[in-house]
Amino acid sequence: MTAMSLLSVDSLTVKLPVAGEMRTVLKDVSFELEPGKALGLVGESGSGKSMTVRTIARLLPPGADVTGHVRFDGTEVFDLRGEALRKYRAGDVSMIFQDARAHTNPVRRIGDFLTEALCTNQRMPKKQAEARAVELLAEVGIHNPEQRLRQYPHELSGGLLQRVMIAAAVAVKPRLILADEPTTALDVTTQAEVMVILKRMQSEYGMAMLFITHDLELASSVCDDTIVFYAGQVVERQQASRLHRDPLHPYTAALVRARPEIERRAGRLPALPGHPTTAYEAPDGCAFAPRCAFAQDACRVSVPPLLRIGEQGDSRCVRMPELHGSLLAAAGTTQEVTP
Amino acid sequence: MTALAAEGRMVARTARRMRRTGALGLSGWTAVGALVLIVLIAAVGPLLNSVDPNAVSLSEAYQNPSAAHLLGTDANGRDLFARLVDGSRTALTGPFLVVLVSTILGTSLALAAVWFGGWFDQVSVRVMDAVFAFPGLLLAILATALFGSGLTAAVAALSIAYIPYIGRIVRSAALRERNLPYVAALRVQGVHGVLISLKHILPNISGLIVANATLAFGFALMDLAGLSFIGLGVQAPTPDWGAMVGTGMSGILQGFPDEALFASALIVITVAAVNVLGDRLTERSEALS
Amino acid sequence: MSAQDAAPASTTTPKPAPRGESGKAVAKFVAQRVAGLLATLFVASLVVFGSLYLAPGNPLTFLTHGRSMTPDAITQLKAQYHLDDPLWMQYLRWLGGVLHGDFGTSIIYNQPVGALLETRMQSTLLLVVMAAVMVLVFGLAIGVFAGLKPGFLSRSVMAVATATMAVPTFVAAVILILVFAVNLGWFPVFGAGSPGLDAVYHMVLPALGLALASVAFVARLSQAAIRQELSSDHVQTAISRGLARRFIVRRHVIRNAAMPVLTVAGLTIAGLIAGSVVVEQVFQLGGFGQFLVSSVQQKDFPVVQAICMVYVASFIVLNTVIDLLYSLLDPRVSLGRTAS
Numbered sequence: 028m029t030a031m032s033l034l035s036v037d038s039l040t041v042k043l044p045v046a047g048e049m050r051t052v053l054k055d056v057s058f059e060l061e062p063g064k065a066l067g068l069v070g071e072s073g074s075g076k077s078m079t080v081r082t083i084a085r086l087l088p089p090g091a092d093v094t095g096h097v098r099f100d101g102t103e104v105f106d107l108r109g110e111a112l113r114k115y116r117a118g119d120v121s122m123i124f125q126d127a128r129a130h131t132n133p134v135r136r137i138g139d140f141l142t143e144a145l146c147t148n149q150r151m152p153k154k155q156a157e158a159r160a161v162e163l164l165a166e167v168g169i170h171n172p173e174q175r176l177r178q179y180p181h182e183l184s185g186g187l188l189q190r191v192m193i194a195a196a197v198a199v200k201p202r203l204i205l206a207d208e209p210t211t212a213l214d215v216t217t218q219a220e221v222m223v224i225l226k227r228m229q230s231e232y233g234m235a236m237l238f239i240t241h242d243l244e245l246a247s248s249v250c251d252d253t254i255v256f257y258a259g260q261v262v263e264r265q266q267a268s269r270l271h272r273d274p275l276h277p278y279t280a281a282l283v284r285a286r287p288e289i290e291r292r293a294g295r296l297p298a299l300p301g302h303p304t305t306a307y308e309a310p311d312g313c314a315f316a317p318r319c320a321f322a323q324d325a326c327r328v329s330v331p332p333l334l335r336i337g338e339q340g341d342s343r344c345v346r347m348p349e350l351h352g353s354l355l356a357a358a359g360t361t362q363e364v365t366p
Numbered sequence: 367m368t369a370l371a372a373e374g375r376m377v378a379r380t381a382r383r384m385r386r387t388g389a390l391g392l393s394g395w396t397a398v399g400a401l402v403l404i405v406l407i408a409a410v411g412p413l414l415n416s417v418d419p420n421a422v423s424l425s426e427a428y429q430n431p432s433a434a435h436l437l438g439t440d441a442n443g444r445d446l447f448a449r450l451v452d453g454s455r456t457a458l459t460g461p462f463l464v465v466l467v468s469t470i471l472g473t474s475l476a477l478a479a480v481w482f483g484g485w486f487d488q489v490s491v492r493v494m495d496a497v498f499a500f501p502g503l504l505l506a507i508l509a510t511a512l513f514g515s516g517l518t519a520a521v522a523a524l525s526i527a528y529i530p531y532i533g534r535i536v537r538s539a540a541l542r543e544r545n546l547p548y549v550a551a552l553r554v555q556g557v558h559g560v561l562i563s564l565k566h567i568l569p570n571i572s573g574l575i576v577a578n579a580t581l582a583f584g585f586a587l588m589d590l591a592g593l594s595f596i597g598l599g600v601q602a603p604t605p606d607w608g609a610m611v612g613t614g615m616s617g618i619l620q621g622f623p624d625e626a627l628f629a630s631a632l633i634v635i636t637v638a639a640v641n642v643l644g645d646r647l648t649e650r651s652e653a654l655s
Numbered sequence: 656m657s658a659q660d661a662a663p664a665s666t667t668t669p670k671p672a673p674r675g676e677s678g679k680a681v682a683k684f685v686a687q688r689v690a691g692l693l694a695t696l697f698v699a700s701l702v703v704f705g706s707l708y709l710a711p712g713n714p715l716t717f718l719t720h721g722r723s724m725t726p727d728a729i730t731q732l733k734a735q736y737h738l739d740d741p742l743w744m745q746y747l748r749w750l751g752g753v754l755h756g757d758f759g760t761s762i763i764y765n766q767p768v769g770a771l772l773e774t775r776m777q778s779t780l781l782l783v784v785m786a787a788v789m790v791l792v793f794g795l796a797i798g799v800f801a802g803l804k805p806g807f808l809s810r811s812v813m814a815v816a817t818a819t820m821a822v823p824t825f826v827a828a829v830i831l832i833l834v835f836a837v838n839l840g841w842f843p844v845f846g847a848g849s850p851g852l853d854a855v856y857h858m859v860l861p862a863l864g865l866a867l868a869s870v871a872f873v874a875r876l877s878q879a880a881i882r883q884e885l886s887s888d889h890v891q892t893a894i895s896r897g898l899a900r901r902f903i904v905r906r907h908v909i910r911n912a913a914m915p916v917l918t919v920a921g922l923t924i925a926g927l928i929a930g931s932v933v934v935e936q937v938f939q940l941g942g943f944g945q946f947l948v949s950s951v952q953q954k955d956f957p958v959v960q961a962i963c964m965v966y967v968a969s970f971i972v973l974n975t976v977i978d979l980l981y982s983l984l985d986p987r988v989s990l991g992r993t994a995s
Contacts, residue, residue, distance in 0.1 A: 117897025129888035179986045496698035501929030511951040511959045512710040588823035596936045630826040638821035
């Protein structure tokens with residue numbers, strides 16, 4: 028752990044009880060996040076990115092089995108109990124959920140939602156909290172904020188509600204924002220607007236951010252670094268801006284190739300063969316091996332370690348040293364979808 | 367939908383699927399077992415009775431259980447065991463008829479209302495609301511006031527009173543079903559509305575109907591037993607569980623609570639079994655849809 | 656959702672209906688419900704009145720039931736029911752009387768039914784009100800406790816509640832008499848007692864018997880509602896914000912579970928009206944219910960009609976009031992939606 032990091036996740040493994048047995052959802056996850064930086068967590072649904080964030084916020088379901096370390100500003104998050112845990116959640120980390128509608132109380136007004144944390148956690152007087160709420164709503168670009176305070180969540184559109192969620196998250200001036208696919212549930216035009224606001228708030232307030240998405244481009248435009256999840260493991264970590272130009276893992280490469288690009292004319296987009304695997308179902312060896320065009324016998328023997336690839340980043344692919352730089356070029360090797 | 371919520375839902379679905387493979391679960395099957403036993407007693411019990419359930423013998427009043435009288439006797443010296451066994455017939459037949467009639471009528475009305483829609487639907491909803499305003503027991507009492515005490519008038523009245531109970535549930539389920547794409551597809555193919563309602567919609571909501579009919583059986587049993595208890599239902603000397611709790615009241619005051627207790631126990635066990643089965647069936651119909 | 660979602664978020668101005676308009680919507684909604692209430696009451700009155708003509712034989716022989724009555728009495732009966740008038744006039748006259756509290760004359764007591772009912776109202780009212788209080792207090796307390804503290808105790812309480820729901824009112828009443836009146840002697844067996852505290856004391860067992868199954872039902876209902884809210888996404892949000900558990904329970908769990916639970920509890924309480932007939936019979940409370948049963952047995956039809964009408968009317972009015980309150984107080988219910 029570097030002295031600089033705000034958040035340090037170290038060999039985190041999480042098992043959840045499902046149907047009477049413990050299933051692994053996260054396997055040996057490690058990463059660091061520096062203050063004020065944004066880190067993207069990319070992967071398919073079920074790959075463990077959401078679970079990682081929930082582990083950091085200590086929002087795991089009861090019965091979860093956790094090993095490894097999550098340190099926030101040097102403090103072991105899993106040692107926090109009672110008041111200390113509440114303080115950590117109240118002031119240090121804030122969470123922005125994907126489905127803002129489900130995550131706001133339908134029978135409480137927007138004003139209550141924005142001020143309750145200020146009033147109860149920071150003992151701010153009601154009037155002052157309301158003034159602050161009005162300020163915050165204006166900051167996230169909501170018109171007539173005074174009027175909005177008196178409305179109920181069902182009277183707001185999804186995009187507006189997600190802005191309210193962002194305002195509520197930054198209201199307490201946390202040092203770390205956990206954004207769990209904050210724009211996935213919104214339509215495309217609203218997505219862009221909400222994203223711009225989130226990014227602006229993050230840099231204005233100087234907060235660090237863990238940004239979950241399954242959209243590589245979005246991650247690269249918002250984040251400094253990106254880590255890619257597959258089957259509960261980190262398979263790649265590198266600078267967000269280089270990720271889609273020079274991926275360090277066959278899985279990332281396949282994801283990049285599977286999306287359309289404006290500059291490239293493609294007759295048919297190559298699809299990833301097979302289905303995404305969960306950590307629980309992952310085979311021996313590399314979890315991605317069954318779907319990988321580059322897989323060799325060696326890949327199926329043992330779980331590959333996270334290798335450092337020069338100064339560029341990390342990769343959990345044993346063949347990376349030889350394949351580096353040629354993943355996107357080797358177009359013919361991935362299967363194409365036949366209609 | 368967050369990943370965790372999705373995961374949670376998946377877990378719940380798996381759990382439900384597991385439950386489904388075990389069909390009704392332990393409590394459900396226990397209830398089924400109890401009900402089978404009770405129905406068996408009602409069906410063949412009275413044939414095996416060696417004692418006449420109506421044989422009065424005042425010298426043998428309030429006897430304790432013995433070889434001659436398995437559960438003792440009542441105030442008139444009648445054999446309690448024989449009366450309880452015999453009484454199971456009236457106790458079960460009444461609710462069964464109520465559920466049968468109200469389910470058939472309620473389901474037909476609801477399916478027709480959903481299919482035709484428009485004013486027919488509006489009128490049937492209004493009528494069901496109006497009938498719903500009459501508590502079943504009250505309608506049954508009114509009926510016995512008009513047609514004389516006894517099971518016939520009460521069963522007829524409850525059959526009507528229970529129509530909206532089934533009808534409302536079937537209507538909303540059928541409405542949901544009707545708006546599904548497959549119904550539109552069938553209509554485009556020119557399949558007749560009656561056929562769609564009976565061959566597609568009805569089977570798809572049958573689990574729900576059976577579950578609610580089961581629960582209605584419990585309510586009907588309680589209503590009819592209550593009516594017999596206050597003396598407006600099954601008339602003496604015909605044995606009936608509800609009526610026996612009523613006649614057992616005088617025994618309670620004299621220190622012989624057996625008649626009231628045995629009859630109460632049978633009513634509670636039957637209703638509890640029916641309720642548990644109804645709950646499990648409801649869960650199952652929800653899990654399957 | 657749909658209309659607002661489609662518009663670009665930043666340009667939509669908030670459009671909470673202006674004060675006057677939302678007031679108008681509420682007034683329209685209330686008017687609709689009241690109209691529905693009146694329509695249902697109308698149909699109910701038709702049924703209660705018309706039932707006389709459903710009875711076998713002609714109305715006069717049904718009313719007299721072969722009793723030897725003086726010609727005077729028969730004339731009076733004919734005059735009271737206006738049996739010589741057309742049917743619709745008879746109905747209107749009866750309805751007009753009912754609206755003025757005139758339910759006709761009892762055949763057995765030869766007194767105005769209204770006066771007979773007045774003396775019997777108190778015990779029925781006390782019984783239903785006490786039972787209603789028990790349903791709310793015990794049902795909600797047990798349910799909230801079991802919902803907030805899952806575990807063995809909570810599961811056992813719910814199992815007992817499930818079993819209790821299978822106990823019909825009259826069985827509960829009989830068992831309560833056996834245990835608390837006959838064996839323990841804590842409470843009187845029969846009667847309504849003298850007005851005041853004594854009446855309340857006499858009414859404890861009857862009210863408990865009437866309330867028991869509903870207490871169990873409300874307990875189960877509120878337990879399920881609390882559990883559901885506890886696991887809801889918005890409570891996750893509250894937890895993630897570091898709010899104290901007690902605060903979350905009060906502001907987000909109880910508050911959200913309260914509206915639907917109170918509504919169903921209210922409807923359950925309205926349902927106690929019918930059950931009170933049986934309980935009054937068990938405890939000989941001398942209220943409406945006992946009067947109804949004895950009038951049915953004595954074929955005193957004017958009394959039967961009157962009590963049925965009072966019961967049905969209170970049931971309908973209570974239901975409507977609860978439904979109205981729920982719709983107006985819960986922000987999630989949109990008033991524009993037609994009820995069905």
